[in-house]
């Protein structure tokens with residue numbers, strides 16, 4: 286079996302240039318040529334994983350089937366490739382050091398001084414090759430978080446240098462950089478890129494391809510200048526012009542022949558063209574909707590839209606599938622009370638209450654649920670959103686006026702949402718929630734059963750609290766039904782209200798499994814219900 290090839294994607298000049306999207310777009314092109322591709326991300330921060338980070342720090346925390354709490358770029362990888370990632374696809378400096386220090390304590394390096402070089406770099410190199418060595422992939426794309434020149438990125442750059450030296454025929458380095466436009470001079474400027482490439486070269490890493498983020502077209506002479514001073518072939522200077530959506534990027538990269546240049550460098554077949562017809566159809570329908578709907582996304586992190594990345598992307602997948610543009614209205618739950626909830630939601634065709642942690646903004650979420658329930662507006666509650674729908678129902682229909690989740694009020698006399706038994710003894714906060722894929726059996730006759738079209742599903746979780754089954758009978762008697770149950774634990778995973786047009790709360794996160802090729806059926810059904818409500 287031929288060994289896997291490696292593409293390293295580094296970033297220069299500034300952060301936020303979209304390394305994740307470039308990596309995912311390149312992977313999409315290679316995949317559509319028949320290569321088996323995966324993408325992994327190495328992040329230079331010291332958290333062992335991003336699970337303990339506030340969304341304001343780093344955007345959403347994405348969760349894989351195997352329960353890894355990861356960087357949101359892994360969501361892009363899955364959405365573009367329609368292929369699951371895993372714990373191995375996201376590594377942080379914290380994880381690398383943790384593992385080296387555990388080995389030191391075990392005595393694996395007995396007698397030796399443990400150092401950044403070679404112990405940390407060896408650990409990084411080993412982890413960079415885990416997926417490649419599995420035999421499951423032809424090409425592994427590795428995105429290096431951070432910007433070249435950062436102190437914390439140095440061990441990663443050194444590891445890339447060593448791998449390129451050890452496997453010269455198997456590696457390519459793509460450097461994503463910014464070509465700023467100086468309006469006073471009326472010119473695109475190449476100097477920052479020259480400097481960032483020089484900084485890589487000083488570390489012994491010689492990029493093969495430059496992907497240049499730019500607001501204006503790169504002229505032939507700029508391409509030649511970049512090639513000459515950055516030591517790459519002219520056809521390896523790839524323009525990445527600002528695009529309307531991230532979904533336009535694969536086509537732009539195809540036009541610039543990024544896939545061909547990379548394949549050539551890796552010594553892989555690069556004849557013919559990548560067939561991205563399905564992708565282009567997806568983008569066409571996204572840009573040419575026949576209908577629109579207005580949907581409220583109620584959450585407490587709405588100032589930073591990346592906090593709900595997978596949810597907003599799931600709506601995009603559903604939009605294209607249904608030819609129905611979803612206009613998302615980001616509503617801050619902290620600002621909602623009985624009056625403002627009416628004002629904010631009265632023109633909405635559907636209401637989604639988002640996941641979250643802690644008490645801030647919870648009362649506003651309850652008002653949003655109540656408004657959607659009483660006014661028969663399609664309602665979709667995800668994780669804390671589902672828990673909010675249960676609390677609201679308990680308070681306003683069951684008349685347990687002080688009902689709450691013990692997360693928000695440990696003293697409540699009606700703990701309708703309570704901490705899971707397995708969570709009671711948990712002391713460490715990192716990686717200890719109920720995480721990853723769990724089974725759920727669907728009740729016949731429910732919306733969920735109709736939507737999924739099967740009796741049993743698997744969805745991904747990230748929570749510590751659950752529906753308190755002590756109250757299940759009370760809820761079911763008064764109309765809220767548990768329509769999805771975990772077969773092993775009996776945990777309620779889905780609630781519905783049958784005499785409402787579309788009221789579904791899910792304890793899991795369907796948004797983590799929606800992809801371009803496979804829009805999530807719950808999002809599709811919810812948008813359909815919103816469209817019906819509108820008409």
Ligand code: GLN
Nearest residue numbers: 640641668669748749750
């Ligand atoms: N805070 C809630 C819990 O831990 C919900 C979590 C979430 O929305 N992801 O159960």
